[in-house]
Amino acid sequence: MADKIAIEVARYTPDRDTEPRMETFEVPLRKEWVVLDALNYIKDRIDGSLSFRWSCRMGVCGSCGMMVNDEPKLTCATFLTDYAPGPVRVEPLKNFPVMRDLIVEITDFLTKLSKVKPWIIRKEEKPVTEGEYLQSPEELETFKQFSMCINCLLCYAACPVYGLDPLFAGPAALALAQRYNLDSRDQGSDERLDILSQHDGIWGCTFVGECTEVCPKHVDPAGAIQQYKLTGTQEWIKSFLMPFGGK
Amino acid sequence: MPTFTAYPAQGYRARVSTYWWLGRRAYLKFILREISSVFVAWFVLVTVVQIRGLAHGPDAYARIQHRLENPLAIALNLISFFFVVFHAITWFNLAPKAMAVRMGGKRVPAIMISAPNYIAWAVVSAAVAWLLLRG
Numbered sequence: 001m002a003d004k005i006a007i008e009v010a011r012y013t014p015d016r017d018t019e020p021r022m023e024t025f026e027v028p029l030r031k032e033w034v035v036l037d038a039l040n041y042i043k044d045r046i047d048g049s050l051s052f053r054w055s056c057r058m059g060v061c062g063s064c065g066m067m068v069n070d071e072p073k074l075t076c077a078t079f080l081t082d083y084a085p086g087p088v089r090v091e092p093l094k095n096f097p098v099m100r101d102l103i104v105e106i107t108d109f110l111t112k113l114s115k116v117k118p119w120i121i122r123k124e125e126k127p128v129t130e131g132e133y134l135q136s137p138e139e140l141e142t143f144k145q146f147s148m149c150i151n152c153l154l155c156y157a158a159c160p161v162y163g164l165d166p167l168f169a170g171p172a173a174l175a176l177a178q179r180y181n182l183d184s185r186d187q188g189s190d191e192r193l194d195i196l197s198q199h200d201g202i203w204g205c206t207f208v209g210e211c212t213e214v215c216p217k218h219v220d221p222a223g224a225i226q227q228y229k230l231t232g233t234q235e236w237i238k239s240f241l242m243p244f245g246g247k
Numbered sequence: 248m249p250t251f252t253a254y255p256a257q258g259y260r261a262r263v264s265t266y267w268w269l270g271r272r273a274y275l276k277f278i279l280r281e282i283s284s285v286f287v288a289w290f291v292l293v294t295v296v297q298i299r300g301l302a303h304g305p306d307a308y309a310r311i312q313h314r315l316e317n318p319l320a321i322a323l324n325l326i327s328f329f330f331v332v333f334h335a336i337t338w339f340n341l342a343p344k345a346m347a348v349r350m351g352g353k354r355v356p357a358i359m360i361s362a363p364n365y366i367a368w369a370v371v372s373a374a375v376a377w378l379l380l381r382g
Contacts, residue, residue: 012259014258017259019259020259070270070271094261097257097258097259097260098258098259098260098261099257099258104258105257105258138352141352141353142349160263160268160274160277163263163267164263164267206277206281207277207341207344208273208274208277209273209277209341209344210271210273210274212344213273220344222344223344223345223347226344226345227344227345227346229345230345230346
């Protein structure tokens with residue numbers, strides 16, 4: 001095994017660059033090193049100005065998502081040896097505005113996420129004295145997969161619809177809405193229906209399915225959205241067949 | 248007023264290429280799946296015209312069939328056949344994703360959703376083949 005590997009990193013400094021440029025660094029190629037280790041090596045030993053986000057190094061925090069050889073990846077879980085002899089190309093997540101080097105602006109996602117009300121909504125809260133809201137393992141199972149989302153945004157980088165139309169709510173936000181819709185303790189699905197069934201909501205999705213392919217936590221956002229399209233259609237039919245819109 | 252977006256984002260935004268769908272196999276497959284609808288529409292159109300011909304009697308039907316007997320129409324029908332089959336297969340394979348059927352607390356396996364679709368397809372195709380080929 002060669003003892004070094006070339007890493008091509010996208011660099012972008014606002015106010016100075018008009019568009020990102022690539023810079024190549026040589027880093028040690030070690031069996032246990034992931035792309036994030038290579039970036040940290042560059043920052044510590046070669047160029048301290050390299051900017052990127054990371055935190056947990058174990059696929060939990062969802063901060064270190066980047067494009068590695070044009071694939072959205074968690075860099076903490078992407079081994080250098082899989083790309084030997086290299087070079088490895090590391091770029092900021094696609095479909096998001098670049099703030100600096102490998103850092104993207106994600107406020108758009110955070111705004112979208114809050115719009116779908118990803119929390120448990122109760123029509124009436126029961127008093128604390130009555131105890132907690134109980135849930136059986138079967139009830140947990142119906143939404144558990146969707147609750148594994150770590151907001152790493154790899155799905156947004158893989159979604160051509162979001163790339164072409166940034167108004168689209170996007171995979172993770174819609175999957176997380178479905179996570180709460182399916183929660184037996186939640187009573188907010190009517191509230192979410194209005195916002196989710198908008199054009200920019202579930203109907204923006206054309207089922208490319210790549211969000212599910214790239215998801216490091218196997219959330220299956222594409223499945224969540226298609227399942228919600230069924231629900232949305234049923235509710236729409238009910239709304240004019242039933243008195244008072246089936247409410 | 249857009250539903251989900253509050254403000255125009257700052258920072259460098261790369262333009263999406265017109266040919267973005269050529270960059271990745273899955274994207275190309277998706278675009279082919281979408282385009283297949285045009286050919287499905289063509290098949291529907293041909294069938295409607297044929298049925299209309301049938302309603303006007305054997306001569307009218309024979310005229311339509313004769314008009315379809317040229318290399319261009321045959322080539323178009325061959326391409327359409329490929330796309331319609333591609334459309335059906337991809338559609339059936341996607342069906343289990345959209346339908347999360349639960350029985351006895353467990354999600355029904357994907358094959359249990361897609362297999363009935365394939366079986367129904369085979370049965371209908373066999374029935375049509377029998378109707379056309381029996382005499």
